[in-house]
Amino acid sequence: MTAAPAYRRLSVEERRSQLLTAALDLFAHHPPEEISLDDVAEAAGVSRPLVYRYFPGGKQQLYEAALRSAADELQHCFDEPHEGPLLPRLSRALDRYLAFVDEHDTGFSALLQGGSVVETSRTTAIVDGVRRAAADNILSHLEVPDPGPRLRMTIRMWITAVEAASLIWLDEGKQPPADELRDWLVEQFVAALEVTARRDAQTEALFRVLAADL
Amino acid sequence: MTAAPAYRRLSVEERRSQLLTAALDLFAHHPPEEISLDDVAEAAGVSRPLVYRYFPGGKQQLYEAALRSAADELQHCFDEPHEGPLLPRLSRALDRYLAFVDEHDTGFSALLQGGSVVETSRTTAIVDGVRRAAADNILSHLEVPDPGPRLRMTIRMWITAVEAASLIWLDEGKQPPADELRDWLVEQFVAALEVTARRDAQTEALFRVLAADL
Numbered sequence: 510m511t512a513a514p515a516y517r518r519l520s521v522e523e524r525r526s527q528l529l530t531a532a533l534d535l536f537a538h539h540p541p542e543e544i545s546l547d548d549v550a551e552a553a554g555v556s557r558p559l560v561y562r563y564f565p566g567g568k569q570q571l572y573e574a575a576l577r578s579a580a581d582e583l584q585h586c587f588d589e590p591h592e593g594p595l596l597p598r599l600s601r602a603l604d605r606y607l608a609f610v611d612e613h614d615t616g617f618s619a620l621l622q623g624g625s626v627v628e629t630s631r632t633t634a635i636v637d638g639v640r641r642a643a644a645d646n647i648l649s650h651l652e653v654p655d656p657g658p659r660l661r662m663t664i665r666m667w668i669t670a671v672e673a674a675s676l677i678w679l680d681e682g683k684q685p686p687a688d689e690l691r692d693w694l695v696e697q698f699v700a701a702l703e704v705t706a707r708r709d710a711q712t713e714a715l716f717r718v719l720a721a722d723l
Numbered sequence: 724m725t726a727a728p729a730y731r732r733l734s735v736e737e738r739r740s741q742l743l744t745a746a747l748d749l750f751a752h753h754p755p756e757e758i759s760l761d762d763v764a765e766a767a768g769v770s771r772p773l774v775y776r777y778f779p780g781g782k783q784q785l786y787e788a789a790l791r792s793a794a795d796e797l798q799h800c801f802d803e804p805h806e807g808p809l810l811p812r813l814s815r816a817l818d819r820y821l822a823f824v825d826e827h828d829t830g831f832s833a834l835l836q837g838g839s840v841v842e843t844s845r846t847t848a849i850v851d852g853v854r855r856a857a858a859d860n861i862l863s864h865l866e867v868p869d870p871g872p873r874l875r876m877t878i879r880m881w882i883t884a885v886e887a888a889s890l891i892w893l894d895e896g897k898q899p900p901a902d903e904l905r906d907w908l909v910e911q912f913v914a915a916l917e918v919t920a921r922r923d924a925q926t927e928a929l930f931r932v933l934a935a936d937l
Contacts, residue, residue, distance in 0.1 A: 622851075628842065637836075658898065662891050666884040666911070673883035677876050684872065693922060697880070700914040708907060 525563050528553050533575040537613040541572055541627045572627045573635070576620070580635050583609055587646040594722040596695055598650055603671075603691045610675045611683065618679050621672060643668050651715055659709040663701050670697065699723070739777050742767050747789040751827040755786055755841045786841045787849070790834070794849050797823055801860040808936040812864055814909055817885075821901045824889045832893050835886060857882050865929055873923040881915050913937070 519527060531553035535544050546568055550557045564571045586605035589598045610617050620628075620636065644664050648656050656664075671694055678690055685693075699719060706713040733741060745767035749758050760782055764771045778785045800819035803812045824831050834842075834850065858878050862870050870878075885908055892904055899907075913933060920927040 622847065633836065658891075658895055662888060662895075665891055666887045669887035670880040670884045673880045674876060677872075677879055681872055681876075689922075693918065696918045696921070697915060700918045701911060704907065704910045704914045707910070708903075 524555075524559075528555070528560060528563055528571070529574055529578055532571050533578055533616075536572060536575050536619075537579075537616040539615055540619045541568075541616075544568070546571070569627055569629070573629075573631055576632055576635050579613060579616070580639050583639055584642050587643055589646075589650070591650060591652075595650060595719055596699070596722055599647075599698065600691055600695055602646075603694055604687070606671075607675070607678075607687045607691060610679065611687065614679050618676055621676055640665070640668055640672075653711060653715060657709065657711050659705050660712045660715070663705045663712065667698050667701050738769075738773075742769070742774060742777055742785070743788055743792055746785050747792055747830075750786060750789050750833075751793075751830040753829055754833045755782075755830075758782070760785070783841055783843070787843075787845055790846055790849050793827060793830070794853050797853055798856050801857055803860075803864070805864060805866075809864060809933055810909055810913070810936055813861075813912065814905055816860075817905045817908055818901070820885075821889070821892075821905060824893065825897065825901065828893050832890055835890055854879070854882055854886075867925065867929060871923065871925050873919050874926045874929070877915050877919045877926065881912050884911065 528549065532544075532549050535548055535552055546557055546560050549571060550560045553560070560571070561567065564574065583606070586609055587602050589602050591598075620632070644661070647664050647668075648661070653660060674690065674694060678684070699716075702712055702716050702719065706716040742763065746758075746763050749762055749766055760771055760774050763785060764774045767774070774785070775781065778788065797820070800823055801816050803816050805812075834846070858875070861878050861882075862875070867874060888904065888908060892898070913930075916926055916930050916933065920930040
């Protein structure tokens with residue numbers, strides 16, 4: 510974020526975005542219950558009433574807005590051109606995803622571990638939206654026109670397993686190194702599809718395409 | 724549950740257990756926000772004030788007590804003698820687990836999908852306790868004295884993936900049949916360990932033991 514010069518009045522959009530950036534940074538590195546609106550005001554260099562003017566719903570509204578903004582950023586991690594072999598595409602997306610997890614460590618754990626004071630059906634829906642987007646994105650790269658239940662289940666299980674691995678990774682002081690974790694997750698993806706391929710013709714055809722790149 | 728004859732006064736423990744059984748049955752098949760204390764009173768054939776006498780914290784307390792009781796039941800699914808080949812032990816535990824998921828369908832989904840009105844840090848801790856118990860249980864069967872981070876991560880990822888598969892299974896009208904899902908989950912377990920075995924000597928030794936049974 511570029512610091513706005515003190516002498517310039519920010520537009521409504523700029524101010525909102527400035528507050529959101531400050532909030533996101535705080536929520537990324539502290540559990541939500543430890544963050545107060547005063548902290549956000551201080552981090553943004555503004556007064557508490559100003560934060561309330563932009564976010565009259567207070568901390569809950571600010572948290573949801575910050576989460577939505579983080580979710581957008583996370584979804585951008587999955588943007589990958591539909592070109593070249595499939596597994597390197599997955600590797601590159603995982604690199605960006607793990608960099609995101611690394612940057613938002615505490616917030617990421619607090620959010621996914623649930624039971625947070627600021628968790629609501631709306632925050633859950635935002636997180637579920639990201640999971641669904643990830644699954645749709647993977648399926649679009651696999652170019653399976655009408656994915657059946659077994660293939661979809663395999664993809665969604667792998668996405669959940671990646672989430673679990675990310676949380677454990679944060680818990681373990683970010684060990685093993687991100688690139689090793691990434692390679693291992695890609696290998697887990699291939700192995701999961703291989704198991705499903707034994708029971709599902711659609712997944713088998715797909716696995717043959719993947720195996721040709723290995 | 725055996726219905727108590729109307730003429731007999733129940734002991735405090737019996738009454739508490741009767742109310743809990745009624746609550747658990749309701750929470751198993753309806754989202755918690757749809758259940759009122761009146762419903763619990765009606766299902767147990769008692770008055771609303773009586774429910775409050777036993778659970779002065781109201782619905783939240785009743786939900787947590789029901790959840791704790793369901794968590795105990797779920798943990799019993801993992802009770803499996805440390806005898807015979809490992810994978811059939813895992814299959815039998817999964818059979819019991821899937822029967823539990825089948826019996827508590829709506830409650831199981833509501834609980835794990837998060838964002839529930841009755842979710843708190845305490846309910847989250849109960850669910851996390853079951854996850855940890857499952858991981859410890861598997862590691863105890865594998866008889867690895869000091870499991871390293873890669874093996875632990877693999878086990879925990881698989882447990883999360885099983886949870887995800889259970890939710891999808893409920894979403895898909897319990898398809899494929901439970902025994903097919905069980906076999907597929909066991910195969911996913913073996914495949915996940917095989918991938919980790921390539922990077923971890925401890926997992927490799929374990930995988931050789933498992934592979935001997937295949």
